[in-house]
Amino acid sequence: MMAYIGGIDIGGTKIVAIVANRDGLLARVTQPTVKTGSPRALPEQAVQLLEDACRNAGIEPDLVRHVGVASCGPFVREEGMITLITPNLCGALNSSLPNDWDGIPLEAVLRERFERVAIENDCVAALVAERAFGAVKDEPDCAYVTWSTGIGFGLCVDGRILHGKHGNAGHAGHMLLDAYSEAVCGCGNHGDVEALTSGSNIGLRLQVSAADLFRSARDGDARAIAVAEELAQWFGRALYNVVATLDTRYFVIGGSVWINHGDWLLPRVKKEIVSRFPALTEGVELLPAALGSMVADIGSLCLMMPEDWIDEWRRSEPWKKW
């Protein structure tokens, strides 16, 4: 039994590292995600950051041998090891980035340092956290969705988290919704969910930040209302498509757009679901992420957390003191 576990949350903008024990979170440090140097630079930054977290907590770094990682995807396996091929990190997929990485050897580098490594897509990790401690405790048929810079899903059906052939289940942000759209996604698709609704694509397409757009809509600006309602409609249709495919009951929704505007968006998004085939949509509920902006961080820890810690954390709710 390990006394400490580490958690790493890798996003396109920042990396978070946490160290925890049975009593709760001990330290949390964050840095902008490294995007230059060799393809090993990012996982090496993650190791370094976790060791910094240990030192902040007054723990000898060598005592942390088990690490859970929540990362943006998608993943491929190279020689059995998870490698990131993420359009917002890898320059070979995205010419606006200052590197030529065609893949980031995340698991290989982490295994040089840690005895046990568990890596999941960040939305999958968030779903694990919400099923352990949040809005959908032990629910069998549920999904986590982030509406943020990008759109991602973690999916659970019949009580089991879905992975798929390369661990990329949940990339329904790349589901096609509007065949005629000019909106282009980072993946190259026209008219997928992310092209139509993600924070970064709202900025590119509409020349306005998502924050400003929704604020104007709430302030009653007629044009902003029309645009924001259309965004809610597309997002709602994406959730409906997941319901039709997986017979999902609960969606836990997080990400900056929902955290800030979920109250305004909820009835508009819900309408796109409950107005359809009742045999499929009856009983579907949309819930805000109970763990808020900590959801993927806690999720990374959950991937390595012993069962008895989970029972203890359910009682003590240590993330609330953070």
Add this chain to the structure above:
Amino acid sequence: MMAYIGGIDIGGTKIVAIVANRDGLLARVTQPTVKTGSPRALPEQAVQLLEDACRNAGIEPDLVRHVGVASCGPFVREEGMITLITPNLCGALNSSLPNDWDGIPLEAVLRERFERVAIENDCVAALVAERAFGAVKDEPDCAYVTWSTGIGFGLCVDGRILHGKHGNAGHAGHMLLDAYSEAVCGCGNHGDVEALTSGSNIGLRLQVSAADLFRSARDGDARAIAVAEELAQWFGRALYNVVATLDTRYFVIGGSVWINHGDWLLPRVKKEIVSRFPALTEGVELLPAALGSMVADIGSLCLMMPEDWIDEWRRSEPWKKW
């Protein structure tokens, strides 16, 4: 251990009943699906038909106590029992039908007669059959799709068949693809996969049967080619959306449209998948259903089949002699 098992395949047009033992299929009988009388009429017809099959095989009907059922959906549970609320069977959902059924108490009626009853959506049962004996033996990440009167899916991720909150996972035929379409589905959606591509909707929308349309396209008629290529495109996009959501590797495709025109459709459908984000689509393959038109019938038996029969049937392939 039972010496015999029964299988029932309930479709919108016909019902099939089969009786089998460890050595293979013993009898198979079929009738048009009953659509008049009380809501019990259809499951009572199924019981009757299975007893007819027993008599045809020279077996005392009372010896068949275990039955597997492949049925069109969707399902709801009433007092824990699966009830069909299928738009092409229930008059309360579809005014063109000669009944006022708002639900068919399938499981309740079958349990009065049988000791064990297992009911699955017909595409789920087909997927079980193809994973047992067909094109995707023991494959963990695969789907069965029928392109026929309707469009339905059976889904398997990480080696487990998906069910969802009411057993309706796989109704991705009701996934929205074209937000601007006039095409209406039996479920009320505009522009879902079934509205755009199903055999019955091709007939309604284009005033031509699917069979005639594809025949004209293959004969080189320019207008028919344009329409048929558009249908292939929508169907391909539906499969791509499933890949983005579930990271599926294999699609086994059946149903009359694919059985008759899969060779013409394959490259056109495949293009819609492989032209997209390689991290998600690389390695995706489309395969014809190895069990052909028997796939759901064999699937219904698989739901009740002891493990040792499966081993025996893999060797003897009794469906081939049928």
